[in-house]
Amino acid sequence: MRRAVRPLLVIAFWLAVWQLAAVAVGHEVLLVSPGGALARLGQLIPTTDFWGTVWHSLVRIGGGFVVASVVGVLGAAAASASRVFDALVTPALAAIRSTPVVSFIILVLMLPIHGQLAFVISFLMVLPITYTNVLEGIRHRDRSLLEVATVFRVPLIRRMPAIDIPAVLPFFIASCKIGVGLAWKSGIAAEVIGLAQGSIGERLYEAKILLSSADLFAWTAVIIALSFGFEKLVLALLRRAELRLARGRAT
Amino acid sequence: MITLRGVTKRFGDQVVLDGFDLDLAEGGVTALMGPNGSGKTTIARLLLGLTVPDAGEIRGIAGRRRAAAFQEDRLCRQLTALSNVRLVLDHDVPASAVVAELDGVGLDAESLAKPVRDLSGGQRRRVAIVRALMADADLVVLDEPFKGLDADGKNVLMAYVQERRAGRTMLLITHDPAEAAWFGAHVVELEPRA
Numbered sequence: 001m002r003r004a005v006r007p008l009l010v011i012a013f014w015l016a017v018w019q020l021a022a023v024a025v026g027h028e029v030l031l032v033s034p035g036g037a038l039a040r041l042g043q044l045i046p047t048t049d050f051w052g053t054v055w056h057s058l059v060r061i062g063g064g065f066v067v068a069s070v071v072g073v074l075g076a077a078a079a080s081a082s083r084v085f086d087a088l089v090t091p092a093l094a095a096i097r098s099t100p101v102v103s104f105i106i107l108v109l110m111l112p113i114h115g116q117l118a119f120v121i122s123f124l125m126v127l128p129i130t131y132t133n134v135l136e137g138i139r140h141r142d143r144s145l146l147e148v149a150t151v152f153r154v155p156l157i158r159r160m161p162a163i164d165i166p167a168v169l170p171f172f173i174a175s176c177k178i179g180v181g182l183a184w185k186s187g188i189a190a191e192v193i194g195l196a197q198g199s200i201g202e203r204l205y206e207a208k209i210l211l212s213s214a215d216l217f218a219w220t221a222v223i224i225a226l227s228f229g230f231e232k233l234v235l236a237l238l239r240r241a242e243l244r245l246a247r248g249r250a251t
Numbered sequence: 252m253i254t255l256r257g258v259t260k261r262f263g264d265q266v267v268l269d270g271f272d273l274d275l276a277e278g279g280v281t282a283l284m285g286p287n288g289s290g291k292t293t294i295a296r297l298l299l300g301l302t303v304p305d306a307g308e309i310r311g312i313a314g315r316r317r318a319a320a321f322q323e324d325r326l327c328r329q330l331t332a333l334s335n336v337r338l339v340l341d342h343d344v345p346a347s348a349v350v351a352e353l354d355g356v357g358l359d360a361e362s363l364a365k366p367v368r369d370l371s372g373g374q375r376r377r378v379a380i381v382r383a384l385m386a387d388a389d390l391v392v393l394d395e396p397f398k399g400l401d402a403d404g405k406n407v408l409m410a411y412v413q414e415r416r417a418g419r420t421m422l423l424i425t426h427d428p429a430e431a432a433w434f435g436a437h438v439v440e441l442e443p444r445a
Contacts (some may be wrong), residue, residue, distance in 0.1 A: 005418035108258050148325045151317050152386055162327050162338050246329045246366065 011244030029211050037217035044218055054222065057118065057200040061187035062230060064122030065179060071123075072130025073172065079131075082137040089131075097128040105190045114194060118201070121190040122183035129182065130175045138164070161245050169242055176234050184227040252277050253298070253315075253390070253420065258307035260293050269291045270307065273439060275390075275420055281303045282423045282431035285441030291424045292322065295392045297424060318388035320396045324375040328368040332358055332378040335367060352381050356411050357404070373404050380408055384415040391416065394424045409433055 029219045032040070065226045071207050075093075079086035096104075101121065104156035141164060149159045191201020200219055207215035253275040260268040269292045275281045275298075285292045296302045297309060299317050318339070336349045337375045353363060356377045367375055380396055393412070397405045413434060423436055431438050 144323060144325045145327060147299075147301050148319075148321075148339075150301065151319050152382075152388075153316070154339055158338060162330060162334070166327070166329055217400070247334070 004155065028214065030213060032214040032217050036214050037221065040214040041218040041221060043224075053198060053200055055197045056196075057187065057191065058226060058230075060116065060118040060196075060199075061122045061183050064119040064187060065126050065183040067119075068123045068126035068183075069130050069172075069176065070181065072127050072175070073134050075127075075131050076134035076138055077168065079135055081095075086135075090135075093128040093131050096124055097132075101125060101189060101215060102193065103184045105193050108190075109194050115196075117190045117194040117196055118187040118199065122187040125182045125186040126179040129179050130172070133171045133175035134168055137168035140171070141167040166242075166245055169238065169245075173238050176238065177231065180231040180234060181227055184223060184230070188223055253309070253311040255294070255297070255304075255309050256298065256307055258304045258309065259293075259372075260290070260297065260302070261305050268304075270336045275311075275422060276437060277420055278418045280416075280421045280423055280436040281437035282425055282434065282438045283439040283441060284425060284428065284431065284438060286443045289441035290388055291410055291441060292394055295319070295394050295422060295424060297392065298393055306352070312390070316388040317390045317392065318383045318386035320379045320383040320394065322394045322398070324367075324372075324379045326367045326378055326382075329366050331365065332367055332370065332374075332381075334361050335378055336382045336385055339382055341387060344385070347389045349381075349385065352385055352415075353378065356381055356407055373400055376400060377404075377408065380412065384412060389419055391419055391421045392424075394419065396423070397425075397427075397430060 018034050022028075022031045022036075025031040028036055075085075075089060079089060104121055104124055105117065108114055108117050113120060145163045149163060154162075168217070188201050188204070189198070191199040192202075192205050195202055195205060200223060203219050204216060207213070207219065255273040258268050258271045258273075259266065266311060267288075271290070271294070273281075273294065283294060285291055293302070297304060298312060299319055326332075327338065330338070332353055333346060333349055336353070337344070337346065340349070343362070349362065354360075358374060358377055360371055362374055367378060370378070376396070376399065380393070383391055383393065383396075396412070397408060400408065409430070421434075423431065423434060425431055428438070
């Protein structure tokens, strides 16, 4: 009971701080109160435009994350098998990781793929994390179990779910936890800078132009909820996969 | 016949085997005995193809199917005993046959339902030995397979190994002369490294 109440108390505390700050500022335009933001959210949710906007960003940012995860896993597998691939790709991905996101945003805006800006940016931000983590996982596989597979000539198709994937999965899950948040932050930033039509980023930009902090806070709450929900969904799917692997070849 | 002739193996500056010779009689049991560090496990690894000699040659192992119970259990911790054994078996070996073998060495239905990480050390040893003996192999290497087992468990497993070996060539690494004698093994004593 105490455990369940504690997070609610923390939320209530910070809402109270926000409310006090809003009262101190005294202008709903500059700093909306929690109630004001909630009311604006209540106005937005029933509209078709709201769901269209959410869908627009979800498809691109979520898509970028999923494609980056798949490419990152395949790339890491290739790097573990080929030193040449590793030597060529690993430094390139390290460079992507160190490059400011805004450089990529501007670069993509200059290219004919600017319509897919949020997709490309979330892809580029997630790819190095997935690649690096999964490669680390592959390198941390239990050598003694790999030797067992060699001695008994266990085929790759059976070795992977029993030895390789269980070793790599915790590293992949860690990359997903970081990657989801990063995909949303960078994707939305890209939408704001690139003014992607019909996106959440565009709504945030409009909030700035119209000096509507109610819209800013309402859409920010939507982004947080989407990022949180997306992360929970991804992790639930991975946990399910983990349980299926643990069943092994029992029948 | 499997023969090692003039086999040398170094790890850095350490010479573990220096011009070592060994004959493994076809279908027989050879017991390797000797103090820790004398190179017993290195010989096992050479025979299993997990390492190669720096000099000398090994004849008669090409194309052989091999199986082993290592010093450590080397089981997939998240899998059940049944899944661990089935991992190394051909598809045509039914689960019921594996269950019967595991049951025969004292693993009851309750133990079989658990992932091996929840089994005791003795139970995991049983799984590792059943895995090695059920595998379709003509060379079986057992590296201190009965270490840490109580007397009853050891007797059950030694009888199981003897019955299940069924004329296959076997290398047994042990510190216990009684184990070697029980299997009627040809004993090879390794000298302590200088």
